[in-house]
Amino acid sequence: MPRNDKIPGENRSLKLAARVTPLVILALLVMAIVFFKERMLYIDAPHMLFRIINDGNLHIEEHRYGSFISQFFPWLGVRLHLPLKGLMIAYSAGFYLFYLAVGLLLVYQYRNYGLAILLGLYLTLFVSDTFYWPNNEVHQGIAWLLLAFAVCWSATVRNWHLLVRLSLFSGLFFLAIWTHPLVMLAAIYLWFFNVIGNDDLPFTKMQVILFSIVLTALSFIKFYQGMHHGYDSSKIEILTSFDIHRLKNIFSSPQFHFFIKGCITRYLLFSGLFLAGLTVLLADKKYLLFAWTVLFAGGYLFLMCVTYWDFTLRSFMESEYMPLVIICSAPFVYYVLPKMKPKPALAILVLVYLFRLIFIIMAAPPFTARIVLMDKMNEKMKQKNLTKVIITTPLPPGIDSTLIYNWGAPVESIFLSALKGEQPQRTFIFLDSTTIKVFCTASKDTLLESSEKQAIVNINSRYTAIDTSSAYKVMTYPDLME
Numbered sequence: 001m002p003r004n005d006k007i008p009g010e011n012r013s014l015k016l017a018a019r020v021t022p023l024v025i026l027a028l029l030v031m032a033i034v035f036f037k038e039r040m041l042y043i044d045a046p047h048m049l050f051r052i053i054n055d056g057n058l059h060i061e062e063h064r065y066g067s068f069i070s071q072f073f074p075w076l077g078v079r080l081h082l083p084l085k086g087l088m089i090a091y092s093a094g095f096y097l098f099y100l101a102v103g104l105l106l107v108y109q110y111r112n113y114g115l116a117i118l119l120g121l122y123l124t125l126f127v128s129d130t131f132y133w134p135n136n137e138v139h140q141g142i143a144w145l146l147l148a149f150a151v152c153w154s155a156t157v158r159n160w161h162l163l164v165r166l167s168l169f170s171g172l173f174f175l176a177i178w179t180h181p182l183v184m185l186a187a188i189y190l191w192f193f194n195v196i197g198n199d200d201l202p203f204t205k206m207q208v209i210l211f212s213i214v215l216t217a218l219s220f221i222k223f224y225q226g227m228h229h230g231y232d233s234s235k236i237e238i239l240t241s242f243d244i245h246r247l248k249n250i251f252s253s254p255q256f257h258f259f260i261k262g263c264i265t266r267y268l269l270f271s272g273l274f275l276a277g278l279t280v281l282l283a284d285k286k287y288l289l290f291a292w293t294v295l296f297a298g299g300y301l302f303l304m305c306v307t308y309w310d311f312t313l314r315s316f317m318e319s320e321y322m323p324l325v326i327i328c329s330a331p332f333v334y335y336v337l338p339k340m341k342p343k344p345a346l347a348i349l350v351l352v353y354l355f356r357l358i359f360i361i362m363a364a365p366p367f368t369a370r371i372v373l374m375d376k377m378n379e380k381m382k383q384k385n386l387t388k389v390i391i392t393t394p395l396p397p398g399i400d401s402t403l404i405y406n407w408g409a410p411v412e413s414i415f416l417s418a419l420k421g422e423q424p425q426r427t428f429i430f431l432d433s434t435t436i437k438v439f440c441t442a443s444k445d446t447l448l449e450s451s452e453k454q455a456i457v458n459i460n461s462r463y464t465a466i467d468t469s470s471a472y473k474v475m476t477y478p479d480l481m482e
Helices: 012-018 020-034 036-040 044-055 065-079 084-109 113-122 138-157 162-179 183-197 205-227 230-240 244-252 254-263 268-283 287-307 314-321 323-339 342-362 365-383 397-403 409-419 433-439 477-481
Strands: 388-392 427-431 446-448 453-455 473-475
Touching: 012 020, 012 113, 012 323, 012 342, 020 036, 020 084, 020 113, 020 342, 036 044, 036 084, 036 365, 044 065, 044 084, 044 409, 065 084, 065 138, 065 162, 084 113, 084 138, 084 409, 113 138, 113 323, 113 342, 138 162, 138 183, 138 314, 138 323, 162 183, 162 205, 183 205, 183 287, 183 323, 244 254, 244 287, 254 268, 254 287, 254 314, 268 287, 268 323, 268 342, 287 314, 287 323, 314 323, 323 342, 365 397, 365 409, 365 477, 388 433, 388 477, 409 427, 427 433, 427 446
Parallel strands: 388 427, 388 473
Antiparallel strands: 446 453
């Protein structure tokens, strides 16, 4: 990191370049509003919103406490009795309202320009399809993490009492790491990147040791807790039970090919910034930082390949790779940009952001296409005077691929119908023959969801009016669409 600089990244070139971060987040915020249907009618988001509407509470899963911030906006909207469209826009925009607030704090309150640029790169550099799947809590976790670094660094520079700093560090890093397990990797990398690379570290050696112990302990506890609880445990089990003899096959895994192909096509700017940073580290003889970055980046890729060996759905995998942007961009941010004159540094970042924003917009058509398909299904139901339909699976290949995922269809279809002003709303679900028998679909006053049934009477009638006078009609997709 730059020498003689108590706040990492407080450099004229970085200062000017960092001021673009709030602007690019503002652009993403506008896009989140424009594409609110594509984002809010895709699997997890409508599922979460449906729970918030009906339970009247925040819906925190897997102890990911930091996600409360994005759910606050639709929760407040329900309390204010906003219409459904308003709730969906509030939810879609709420993610970027939070990121914008963090970006503004990093730039104008804490003057931690390097962290601000890292936030801007994180939200764009490895993003296309995943923009339309906003509910991976890792993004809120990374935002909390960057804010935690800025707050704790500022408190240290201002010489706050050690107990206050220790409390801030423990609390903020706990919030960040508990929001998503992958955040711990970015946290550990960035902390020791500071420790190794900053020649004017404001921490004493004993303080470095103390804070390092706290960070390591938080990470270990989170890992241990994840091993024994729900969704995270299934991922960690894959990692801990990995057969070392398969290591030789890593480079032939579908996941590795997905990543490498992406790095030379869709995410070429990510690769360019990474290589530029490594080159300057070598030129500056920062061999330890070079090794730390390469090993950490390689280790992260290894974890992805092991955990998601042949799963390459882009909207999901981009989210999982986004923390790697923090690791791979830090050398560029702290060692390349400060060497440049302010205007060229600004120009490079503006071009990077513009290019990535275009990529995000170009990724919209598949998500728009699935809404168009669901709307056609809704129209067919309307023509046939149907309000509740079970569509048997398997579906025709083209239909299945257009939907991408179909498990969220019950709530997606309700929300789509409500947006059209239909009373009662139409809903459809995709089930195989075995599940149809188990679900006992003859009931008229029950809503079938992807993994459960619930009485319609328990659903918030202010936002949903579901037919209770007829049972579900079981039919094939061709029968519905004929």
